[in-house]
Amino acid sequence: MSLNDYQKAAKMGKREMNLRTLKGENPYLPSLxxxxxxxxxxxxxxxxxxxxxxxxx
Structure with missing residues (x-):
């Protein structure tokens, strides 16, 4: 995995977290x-x- 792949995945994760927060949903993954x-x-x-x-x- 390259640094570029990591940065792309981190950006996608932050975007998803922000969208869930705006919808009033829990932005975090559940624990086992x-x-x-x-x-x-x-x-x-x-x-x-x-x-x-x-x-x-």
Whole structure:
């Protein structure tokens, strides 16, 4: 991802945030805790520390 791609995405995000604010909507993305309620979780499996690789496109 180039700097130009990042700047373009940031500009689009700011525009969307402003539009939602003007409409009286919440401009922020919901957190996972807001989407999934504790009672909806069937089970948990502890994974310890997991390395997640990041790759550039």
């Amino acid at each position: 805790d807001d989407i999934i309620k504790r009672g909806d979780i069937a089970s948990e499996v502890p994974l310890g520390i997991v390395q997640i690789l990041l790759t550039g496109s």
